[in-house]
Amino acid sequence: MAIAIVVVLLIVGSTVFHFMSPWWFTPLASNWGSIDDTIMLTFWITGVVLIAINLFMAYAIWRYRYQKDRRAEYEPENKKLEGWLIGLTTLGVVAMLAPGLIVWADFVTVPEDAHVFEVMGQQWQWSYRYPGRDGILGTTDNKYVDFDNPFGIKPDDPYGQDDILVQSDEVHVPIDQPVKVLLRSLDVLHDFYVPNFRAKMDLVPGLITYFWFTPTKIGSYEVLCAELCGQGHYAMRGIVVVDEQIEFEAWLAEQPTFAQSMALARAPGTDGQEQTASAQSVASISADYKISDEQLNLLNAYLDSSLE
Amino acid sequence: MSIIDKLMVKPWIADQGALEEQNGFAQPAKKIALWIFLAVVSVLFSLFISAYFMRMELADWRPLADPGLLWINTALLIVSSVALQWARVSADRGQFSGLKFGLLIAGAATLAFLAGQYVAWQQLIALGYFASSNPANAFYYLLTGLHGLHLLGGLVVWGMTTNKLMGGSQVDEVRVTVELCAIYWHFLLLVWLILFGLLLAT
Amino acid sequence: MTDTTPADVGFAPPAEVEEVELYHAKSWITKYVFSQDAKVIAIQYSATAIAVGMVGLVLSWLMRLQLGFPETFSFIDAADYYQFITMHGMIMVIYLLTALFLGGFGNYLIPLMIGARDMVFPYMNMLSYWVYLLAVLLLMASYFVPGGPTGAGWTLYPPQSILPGTPGHEWGIILMLVSLVLFIVGFTMGGLNYVVTVLQARTRGMTLMRLPLTVWGIFIATILALLAFPALLVGGVMLLLDRVLSTSFFMPSIVLMGESLDYGGGTPILFQHLFWFFGHPEVYIVGLPAFGIVSDLLSVHARRNIFGYRMMVWALIAIGGLSFVVWAHHMYVSGMNPYFGFFFATTTLIIAVPTALKVYNWVLTLWRGNIRLTIPMLFAIGFIFTFINGGITGLFLGNVVVDVPLSDTMFVVAHFHMVMGVAPLLVIFGAIYHWYPKITGRMLNETLGQFHFWITFVGAYSIFFPLHYLGFLGVPRRYYEIGETAFIPASAQSLNAFVTVVTLIVGFAQLVFFYNLFRSLTKGEPAGDNPWQATTLEWQTSETPPGHGNFGDELPVVYRWAYDYSVPGAVDDFIPQNKAPDETTGRSEPT
Helix, strand or coil, X not given: CXXXXXXXXXXXXXXXXXXXXXXXXXXXXXXXXXXXXXXHHHHHHHHHHHHHHHHHHHHHHHHCECCCCCCCCCCCCCHHXXXXXXXXXXXXXXXXXHHHHHHHHHHHCCCCCCEEEEEEEECCEEXXXXXXXXXXXXXXXXXXXXXXXCCCECCCCHHHCCCEEECCCEEEEECCCCEEEEEEECCCCEEEECHHHCCEEEECCCCCEEEEECECCCEEEEEEECCCCCCCHHHCEEEEEEECHHHHHHHHHHCCEHHHHHHHHHCCCCCCCCXXXXXXXXXXXXXXXXXXXXXXXXXXHHHHHHHC | CCHHHHHHCCCCCCCCCCCCCCCCCCCCHHHHHXXXXXXXXXXXXXHHHHHHHHHHCCCCCCCCCCCCHHHHHHHHHHHHHHHHHHHHHHHHHCCHHHHHHHHHHHHHHHHHHHHHHXXXXXXXXXXXXXXXXXXXXXXHHHXXXXXHHHHHHHHHHHHHHHHHXXXXXXXXXXXXXXXXXXXXXXXXXXXXXXXXXXXXXX | CHHHCCCCCCCCCCCCCCCCCCCCCCCHHHHHHCCCCHHHHHHHHHHHHHHHHHHHHHHHHHHHHHHHCCCCCCCCXXXXXXXXXXXXXXXXXXXXXXXXXXXXXXXXXHHHHHCCCCCCCHHHHHHHHHHHHHHHHHHHHHHHCCCCCCCCCCXXXXXXXXXXXXXXCCXXXXXXXXXXXXXXXXXXXXXXXXXXXXXXXXCCCCCHHHCCHHHHHHHHHHHHHHHHHHHHHHHHHHHHHHHHCCCCCCCCCCEECCEXXXXXXXXXXXXXXXXXXXXXXXXXXXXXXXHHHHHHHHHHHCCCCCCCHHHHHHHHHHHHHHHHHCHHHHCCCCCCCCCHHHHHHHHHHHHHHHHHHHHHHHHHHHCCCCECCCHHHHHHHHHHHHHHHHHXXXXXXXXXXXHHHHCCEHHHHHHHHHHHHHHHHHHHHHHHHHHHHHHHCECCCHHHHHHHHHHHHHHHHHHHHHHHHHHHHCCECCCCCCCCCCCCCCHHHHHHHHHHHHHHHHHHHHHHHHHHHHHHHHHCCECCCCCCCCCCHHHHCCCCCCCCCCCCCCCCCXXXXXXXXXXXXXXXXXXXXXXXXXHCCCCCCCC
16 A cells, blocks of 8 residues: 555655756757757656556556455456557657657758867867868877877868967857867767757767757856766866857957967977976866865876876 | 467467477477577677678778688688588488597597697788787687687587597487587588688678 | 456377486585586575675765765775776676576576476586676676776776776776676576577476566577677677787777877777677666566566566567667767667667557556555566656657767666666565565565665665756766866755765665575575465475475476466466366365
């Protein structure tokens, strides 16, 4: 008996929890409202099914509780009933799947006019690259990566010279313009995930992956790494700032181009610095995320061992 | 009664669920087990070969040399397979000598095949085809090694059977095992021919 | 309606039953240690699986402590945390659930339920257990090597899993992969046994469609496992070579912390395909035995035939088949060709149909039943409840576009714990309460059982239901700590603390269960041969616990299906499978 009551209570409790919960989707800041709609459609269809089946079960448990002088009904099967149930379930599945696939078709079709920027991941930080005036990103390869050229841009590629490098966790994008995000990793899998944009995609070393979205709301949004990438995974954060076009352009103008940064690196006076790229990355993690001393030591110890 | 018919039976109805003379297949359990095991091994090699094709598409793939020795090894494996078939047929007819020679030739040819495979490895390494230098090399060592391991497993059963036979067992006592060995060897020959073909073609 | 007429005729042709030659143990060692008796092997498998499961449980406490109370426990650093989640996941999925359902329940129940004296290859069966034990020991050994166990996540995705930057990249990952290879070898020996035994060793009259659903579930799951584990073997061996011999099967060119590595040209996505080609069927390797067992628990304790037996069998087969064409729904955001999403979303949602049908039929078995709320029945109901919840969230994650925001968040964690953690474990508990009387001859204590059930059921639901909402919010999984973020309210931390406390309570409730297991060995009420008045053959043995060879001098002959409960016209509300038609009008004492 108690179990019937508890099943009902759990269902009621879950429903109440849903309506009281302060934990829900972050405010949408991209064009992917259609994803939210599909989720809500799925949520309500499955929610009704969840409540209906469980309440029916609770009723059955109560209604047919054990009585010494009663017999259960002997009924091996009921094809008609099973047929109906299969039919209804199929209908529900189609109702969820069809809109889902339509939205997915959108998701995989990047608009022609989308502008491009690149996200580069490495343990455990983000950096970004914009094509310069030519609108084309220079070729990259891991073999070109060194301290002066952390992005691994092919030094003599003419398309690469005006590429704008953002060696910071923060990137800006202009509002209301579709953007195709190219994703690239130097070392292991990462995943560029901004909860407010809904979209996400893995960064795969050796491949360039992509997804697209249109930012629709001014603001700054957090980037999280959503694919386990080693023990600093949880600290791999970033910021995407959605700007008005004018502010975006001003921000972009402050960033160095590849040619400028190479020239700076070759200039006298910077040669003496013994700082390595990796030491930099540890410093930037600890500065941004207030990692404890102990963790910092760990990271350093690990760096020492990997660099031998 | 086909399997579909069996699954359509309404077991609560007496005449539909009625007793049958025979449950399962009219074959020894060992043989059924071998067939299922061969299915598992087929899946294993199919997956390796799928991985091979997927990896081959990528830019850094450099095919490796095909050692001429592999043709001789292939011949040896065919000999062992034929010899086991001979042993199997002899066992069916109750001919002790044919069974014995079939088994011995098969074992010797298989051992020679494995030795030949090992020499082929050595030749490739001498030519500088290291496992770490290209995925084509790595796949070669991996697939031939795995195939060799399966043959070694077969040789254990072969050894026990031959030993039993030499210890004075009757032909009938080893008949089923010899049959299973023959099936297993034919299967591994087929796998080898596919692997060898793959190697020659890519 | 002829369709609903119970089996009241039937004939037994005078064919000789083929007797298997049994191995008879000569000494204590061969009887209880290197035993070839499936029942002893079953207990060995179960005991080992539960022991290693306890390790997994303790690991879950440790990680929940960190998540509930970050920056409180100085002995848990990030590396430890990632080692906890990795070992917890792998232990629970492979070494506990797979081993317990197939090695434990499979070994005990298959021969007894189909009326066989033992498995068809007892020696190989014994070997299977010892190889499994070796695999477990190797896995545990990774706690004692430099660097400790691997912290790569249970998915072991390269390149991260074999590179510095991930804890345990030195030895832990090697031991993990070798242990998995051994597990697969050991399992294959056992699996061949289970399948061939079901196919060949059924007693006279035990046709396929007279098999209890427990046997069907374990049978199909074993076939899945035999065909799916090779994919893990392939991926595992290639990963091992990448780690040990520096091959580049999966490894692309990598710049790690400013250093160029010797790898190049491979693709990590290939590993993911191999892993999930195994990994998705694995869900059903755990699920199908649970489906089968729970069907029997419901039927016995509701005193009613399982509703729609045929459809239940067909659904098991359909789910098993479909489980091989849905694997890439774990990879929607992996960077694979996005057009695959259309195919895999469709196949994944199709699998919901047979699965939903099973749920309906379980509930319809309760409908018009005569429900005894025994402990096994309570656990079975708990299973239905949590399985519906976990199944439904699967529809979110299977539908490709809905998966995009939710993948790699706590929603995924909540989903798979509900559907393949809590739900199957509730079945395991129910099954232990149900079959313990047969295994030991004594009943488990009812009061302790009630306590165990209520805490476990309500507790486990309270742990995982709220986590879905953290997932909606966007809290990622596999985070050592959330730290400061703008979008996650402080209340999320309170929720995490609550979940941690409940986890500890549920964890400690399991100690009561273990106490009950040991106490009832000697102090439990004597059970008799058939305490639940069940129809299946394991309850019709002449001794309890069943002796060597299971069935005394003569194997039972089966005259009817496994679900003749409450048959109109029969004296009792159950008719054992081996009761001849002309006996049904009298008292049905077990024969």
